[in-house]
Amino acid sequence: MRERYKAWLEATHGALFELHRHYARQLFESDLITSADDLRRVVITCLAGVASIGFIVPKLYYKKYQYLALGPDTDLYRRAVYSDQLFFVVMTMLGIAALVTFRWDSLFPNREDYLILRPLPLKLSQIYFAKLTTLSALSFLVIGLLAVPCAFSFASVISGNHDLAPAWLEMAAQVMAAFCSGIFVVFALALLQVLLMNCVPLRWYARVSVSAQSLLLVAILCAIPWALDLPNAISWVDFRPAWSVYAPPLWYFSLYEKLLGRADAYDSLLAARGAVASLCVVAGTILVSAIAHQRYARRIFESEVQTRRSRFKAIEWIAERMSRDSRESAILLFTLRSLDRMKQHRMIRLVYAGVGCALVLESGIGVILSGALNKGLIHRGAALDAVFALPLMLFFFLFTGLRYAFRIPVDLRANWLFRLAAQNAISERRRAVRLIYLGFALLPAMAATAPFLLVAMAPWRGVYGIAFAGLIGLLIIEHELENSDTIPLTCSYLPGKRNILHTGIIYWFVVFVITTVLTALEAIGGANPVRATLVIALLAVLVWRGRRTATIDAPALRFDDLPEPAVATLGLAGE
Amino acid sequence: MLEVRNLTKRYSAISAVENVSFTIRPGQILGYLGPNGSGKSTTVKMLTGLIEPSEGEIFFRGENVSKNRLWFSRLFGYVPEEPYLYTHLTGREYLQLVGRLRGMEKTTLERKIDAMLDLFGLSEFRDTQMSSYSKGMRQKVLLSAALLHDPEVLILDEPFSGLDVTAALIVRTLLQALAAEGKMILYSSHVLEVVEKVCSEVVILHRARVVAHDSVARLRDLRSSASLEDVFAQLVMHEDASAVASQMIAVMRG
Numbered sequence: 001m002r003e004r005y006k007a008w009l010e011a012t013h014g015a016l017f018e019l020h021r022h023y024a025r026q027l028f029e030s031d032l033i034t035s036a037d038d039l040r041r042v043v044i045t046c047l048a049g050v051a052s053i054g055f056i057v058p059k060l061y062y063k064k065y066q067y068l069a070l071g072p073d074t075d076l077y078r079r080a081v082y083s084d085q086l087f088f089v090v091m092t093m094l095g096i097a098a099l100v101t102f103r104w105d106s107l108f109p110n111r112e113d114y115l116i117l118r119p120l121p122l123k124l125s126q127i128y129f130a131k132l133t134t135l136s137a138l139s140f141l142v143i144g145l146l147a148v149p150c151a152f153s154f155a156s157v158i159s160g161n162h163d164l165a166p167a168w169l170e171m172a173a174q175v176m177a178a179f180c181s182g183i184f185v186v187f188a189l190a191l192l193q194v195l196l197m198n199c200v201p202l203r204w205y206a207r208v209s210v211s212a213q214s215l216l217l218v219a220i221l222c223a224i225p226w227a228l229d230l231p232n233a234i235s236w237v238d239f240r241p242a243w244s245v246y247a248p249p250l251w252y253f254s255l256y257e258k259l260l261g262r263a264d265a266y267d268s269l270l271a272a273r274g275a276v277a278s279l280c281v282v283a284g285t286i287l288v289s290a291i292a293h294q295r296y297a298r299r300i301f302e303s304e305v306q307t308r309r310s311r312f313k314a315i316e317w318i319a320e321r322m323s324r325d326s327r328e329s330a331i332l333l334f335t336l337r338s339l340d341r342m343k344q345h346r347m348i349r350l351v352y353a354g355v356g357c358a359l360v361l362e363s364g365i366g367v368i369l370s371g372a373l374n375k376g377l378i379h380r381g382a383a384l385d386a387v388f389a390l391p392l393m394l395f396f397f398l399f400t401g402l403r404y405a406f407r408i409p410v411d412l413r414a415n416w417l418f419r420l421a422a423q424n425a426i427s428e429r430r431r432a433v434r435l436i437y438l439g440f441a442l443l444p445a446m447a448a449t450a451p452f453l454l455v456a457m458a459p460w461r462g463v464y465g466i467a468f469a470g471l472i473g474l475l476i477i478e479h480e481l482e483n484s485d486t487i488p489l490t491c492s493y494l495p496g497k498r499n500i501l502h503t504g505i506i507y508w509f510v511v512f513v514i515t516t517v518l519t520a521l522e523a524i525g526g527a528n529p530v531r532a533t534l535v536i537a538l539l540a541v542l543v544w545r546g547r548r549t550a551t552i553d554a555p556a557l558r559f560d561d562l563p564e565p566a567v568a569t570l571g572l573a574g575e
Numbered sequence: 576m577l578e579v580r581n582l583t584k585r586y587s588a589i590s591a592v593e594n595v596s597f598t599i600r601p602g603q604i605l606g607y608l609g610p611n612g613s614g615k616s617t618t619v620k621m622l623t624g625l626i627e628p629s630e631g632e633i634f635f636r637g638e639n640v641s642k643n644r645l646w647f648s649r650l651f652g653y654v655p656e657e658p659y660l661y662t663h664l665t666g667r668e669y670l671q672l673v674g675r676l677r678g679m680e681k682t683t684l685e686r687k688i689d690a691m692l693d694l695f696g697l698s699e700f701r702d703t704q705m706s707s708y709s710k711g712m713r714q715k716v717l718l719s720a721a722l723l724h725d726p727e728v729l730i731l732d733e734p735f736s737g738l739d740v741t742a743a744l745i746v747r748t749l750l751q752a753l754a755a756e757g758k759m760i761l762y763s764s765h766v767l768e769v770v771e772k773v774c775s776e777v778v779i780l781h782r783a784r785v786v787a788h789d790s791v792a793r794l795r796d797l798r799s800s801a802s803l804e805d806v807f808a809q810l811v812m813h814e815d816a817s818a819v820a821s822q823m824i825a826v827m828r829g
Contacts (some may be wrong), residue, residue, distance in 0.1 A: 326684075330675030333668075334661070341663040341704075413659035416625055417720075420648050421676035 016126060019117070023134040027106060050142055054149020061157045069160040077162040082237045085174060085256055087230035088150060090249045092178045094227055095146065096139055096185045098220050104213040105343060107135055107190050108197070111300050128293040132190060132285070139186045140179070147178035165260045173259035180278045181252035187281035189216070194285060198292045202302060210343075214350050221354030225362040240266055251277060312340050315439075322435055327425050331432040335488045338410045339440075345405040345489070352401025356394045356445075363390060364452060387456045388526065389519040391469035395445035396514050399473070400507075402441055403480060406433070406488035407561075418490045419559055426557060429487050434477060436488070442473040464532040468522045471539035472514075478546035485555040492561045576600050577728055577759050582631035584617050591617040593783040595631070599728075599759040604750060606770040606791075607763035609780030610811050615763045616656050618780075619732045622761065623653050635728070649677065651728040652721030656763075658713035658737070662706040666697055666716050669705060673720040684723070691719035695742065710737030718746060729753065729760045735769060747773055771803040781811040 009017075028043050061084065068077045100107070109117070109131050117127050151174040155167040164170070192212065200208045244250045244266075251274030257263040258271035316333060323329035339345050363386045409415065422429075446466055454462040525535030577599040584592040592614040599605045609615045620626045622633060624644050633640040640647045660669055667688060674684035692698045695715040705713060714737045721729060729750075735743050750773055754760055764770055770777060771791055779787040787794055787810055791803055798806045 326675040326678055326681060330672050333675075334664075334672050337664060337668060338661070410663065411659070411661055413657070414661045416623075416653075416655060416659065417661075417673060417676070419625055420623060420653060421673065423648070424645050425676070 015120075015122060016130065019122065019126060019130045020134050020137075023106075023131050024138065027103060027135065027138055047141070047145060051145040051149055053146060054151075054153050057150055057153035058157050061154065065157050065160065069162060074162045076234070078164055079234045079237050081158050081164060082253075082257075083231050083233040084154065085177070086233060086237060086249065086253045087227065088147075088154070088174060089177055089181050089252045089256065090223075090227045090230055092143060092146060093181045093185050093249060093252075094220055094223055096143065096182045097189065097216065099139060099142060100135070100186055100189045101213060101216045101220060102347070103135060104189075104193070104209070104216075107132060107193050108296065109300075114297060114300065124297055125290075125293055128289065128296070132289070135190075136186055139182060143178055143182040147175045151175045151178075164262075169260060173256045176259055177252045177256035180255060180274060181248070184248060184252070184274070184278045184281055187278075187285045191281050191285045191288065194288045194292065197296055197299070198288065202299060205299075210346070214346075217347075217350050218354040218357060221351070222358040222361055225358050240270070244270060245273065248274070248277065312336055319435065319439075324431065325428065327422065328428040328432050331422070331425065331429055331487055332435060335406075335432065335436055338489050339402075339405060342410055342489075345408060345410075348405045348408070349398075349401045352397045352404070356397025356401075359397070360390050360394050360449065363393070367456070384457070384526070385519050385523055387453060388465050388468075388522045389515050390452060391445050391449040391466065392472060392518060393515050394449055395441055395469065395473045396476075396511065398441035398445055399437060399476060399480075402437060406486070407491070408489065408493050409491060410489045412492055415490050415492075415559060418487055422487060423557060425487070426555075429557065430481050433484070433488060434481060437477045437480070442470065442477065445473070446470055460529050460532070461526050464526055464529075464536065465522065467536050468525065468539065471536065471543055472518055474543045475539065475546055476514075478543065478549075482546070482549060485558045487557060491559055494561045576634075576636065577761075578634040579618075579622070580632050580634065582618060582621060582633070583629050584614070584621060584626065585629045590783045592621070592628075592780075595778075595780070595785055597778050597785075597788060599761060601757040601759055602754050603776065604754050604760040604762055604774045606774030606777035607761055607780070608765075608767065608770060608777055608807060611765075613780040613811070614783045615780055616732055619653075619656075619730055619761070619763055622730055623651070624648060649724075650726055651730055652724065652726035654714075654717045654721045654729075654731045654734045656732040656736075658710060658717055660705060660713060660717060660720075662708070662713075663704060665702050665704055666692060666708070666712075667701040669716055670720055670723065674723050677724045679724060687723055688719075691723065694745075695719060711739055711742065714738055715742060727758060729758060730763075731761065732763045733765065734762070735764070735766060743769075767802075767804045767807055777803070779807065779810055786810050 028046070064080070065077075068080055071077075109127050113127065113131070118124075151171040154174065155170040158164070158170070159167050165173075193209070196209055196212060197205065240250070251270045254263060254267040254270035255274045257267050263271060316336060319332045319336060320329050323332050339349065367383050367386050446469065449469075450462075450466050453465045456462070457465065521535070525532045579595060579597050582592055582595045583590065595614070595618055597605060607615055607618065617626070621628045624640075624647070635647055635650070638646075661672070664672065670688045670691065671684065674688065675681075679687075689698070692701050695718070697712060697715055700708065700712065705716065708716070714734070718734060721731070731750075734746060738746065747769060750760060750762070762770065762774055774791060776790050777787070777794065778785055787806070789797070794806045795801070795803065798809055800806045800809065
């Protein structure tokens with residue numbers, strides 16, 4: 001059967017099909033998650049993971065709607081359904097936006113694609129559009145896998161005493177709203193990139209494109225906690241403020257209402273706006289691309305030979321002055337430049353920083369909205385814990401982002417240089433990495449959250465909170481330095497060496513310990529200035545001891561990653 | 576003096592290098608020849624410490640290198656077979672990285688980098704990322720990196736790969752000048768014409784083993800051959816080149 005399918009493919013599919021297949025493979029290829037021969041498993045796992053989301057809907061919503069169905073209030077029931085539908089629309093848009101933003105550089109062919117494909121008998125337009133259509137097709141597949149099971153499950157959960165519409169219509173409306181919103185997101189982002197590619201001067205393009213991607217990613221991550229709260233929007237889901245006309249999620253939610261036949265005039269206007277917007281971005285992307293794709297191919301070759309001056313000049317200058325010797329400065333500058341220039345590493349850091357910012361914003365805004373600040377300075381309770389947790393939480397995500405980025409090698413084949421010339425650079429590595437953790441995780445976390453701590457609490461308590469977080473950060477950094485034995489970005493990396501569930505459990509346990517237990521400890525010290533002084537003194541001693549231990553027990557440097565034992569989760573590694 | 580004694584590298588049951596021995600004296604350029612897969616690059620990697628030998632020892636000035644790898648790594652410069660370097664760095668930044676990792680003093684390093692880049696005609700591209708460099712330009716950066724710290728031993732694996740005629744001529748002359756200064760040079764290559772002109776002595780490897788080790792002139796005499804290419808063909812080529820070419824054309828047309 002498989003052989004017959006292969007023979008059929010070969011007989012019926014031409015160069016364009018192969019081009020799409022080549023691009024589709026590229027979309028899933030990443031050193032972070034898979035090796036080349038493991039691609040099929042990754043594709044199936046990813047798509048199955050997306051599809052399975054729909055099947056947990058009944059589990060999540062069954063009790064809620066069973067309870068609501070028992071009551072007499074049909075309007076409350078309807079508003080609950082609408083809140084959840086708004087949630088589905090927003091999450092679909094965010095999910096697709098995240099997918100496209102992650103693959104920002106894969107929307108259109110890059111220099112390598114042109115170098116490989118241009119000598120083959122393919123038109124420039126085929127090379128160009130095949131990439132966009134491949135990503136669009138994948139996005140539609142993801143929307144379909146997400147929306148259809150969700151719609152089916154949700155429609156079956158909400159059918160009961162207060163039936164709002166036939167189940168098939170409910171499903172169709174939800175799927176349609178999801179598809180239109182997904183199309184809008186995919187093509188709006190593609191159009192944004194096409195416009196940037198053609199309007200921004202060549203010397204600025206790379207920088208502007210990266211900034212746009214970074215902003216989008218942070219915005220998406222910051223929006224997720226807010227979106228997760230949407231199922232509770234029962235009280236305001238019918239409310240349409242004047243700015244609704246500028247809010248795409250409300251356009252597509254109104255489209256859902258319109259398809260159900262429950263839209264008023266304003267909702268109809270918003271629904272029409274959504275439909276037109278989807279058509280406009282698709283037409284705009286195709287039109288601009290058709291006009292400009294040849295110019296794009298020319299520009300992409302020219303952009304690669306631009307002279308590169310580091311954006312980090314000031315930071316590099318400071319780094320050079322802070323390093324004690326030439327080897328330390330070599331490791332420090334190499335790491336800084338690589339973190340700045342390697343897309344993969346930048347993306348890892350952005351994701352972690354985005355999640356950290358999102359949580360901090362949510363906690364900070366939560367404290368403000370809870371009214372704790374209206375009663376004057378915060379003295380006790382959950383609000384105090386939340387404020388105390390802010391610097392630690394942000395530090396933790398910035399730190400783990402850096403830590404993870406450090407594990408991904410920049411170019412394994414070029415590692416011979418470090419193997420030859422930096423085998424014994426143990427203390428230099430430690431000092432350089434410490435400076436990076438301090439400069440790119442601890443200090444930014446402190447600087448970003450310190451003003452809030454000083455405003456929200458009594459001055460001595462604010463200073464204590466900052467000092468406490470700073471010292472805990474130093475302890476974590478020293479612990480990491482003691483337990484790591486690689487020069488950042490130069491050791492090989494084995495993807496998938498640890499069970500993802502295992503990693504997730506450890507990760508969230510650590511987050512829990514850091515943000516809950518430490519914050520509680522911090523609150524104990526924050527009861528009065530004497531206790532605060534004692535806690536700070538104790539932590540300072542621990543940091544000093546940690547630094548000493550790290551200096552004495554430094555492990556030899558390692559350049560090859562070791563696979564974790566398959567039975568690590570059973571604790572049988574040593575057997 | 577650099578001395579290699581009975582060097583062997585096995586991967587499972589397969590020998591990549593088997594019982595190779597040679598000596599490089601100060602002022603000598605030793606040519607290291609062999610067809611693809613004969614074990615040249617494996618030997619070079621063992622010499623530089625990138626892989627561990629299965630058997631055998633390397634001595635430098637009578638000291639066993641494996642017992643003091645760090646000391647030896649400060650004394651040699653290495654140009655790898657492929658121009659693998661961190662292409663997200665500029666040429667200048669890469670040379671700074673190499674020099675600093677080798678512990679060079681900053682002012683001296685900057686002066687040397689500027690001079691090297693100038694001499695290799697790369698000063699115009701010093702602040703351009705190496706991802707847009709040609710193969711020859713990357714090779715020039717690697718050669719500069721190998722020479723920056725004035726090493727006593729040079730280990731060169733196909734150093735002329737991608738170089739233009741002018742640069743190749745400069746490097747060839749440079750190698751001879753360095754040898755005249757007493758440097759020890761291991762020159763591994765496929766390009767027999769250059770080896771014949773540059774090297775005083777050659778080692779020819781075939782299927783992981785040394786099949787000839789002598790001066791170029793003596794090898795020519797022994798084999799009654801006009802050139803090193805003929806000697807090489809006699810020792811390691813067992814196919815008729817024109818017959819293979821004809822078969823390839825037949826495959827193309829078929």
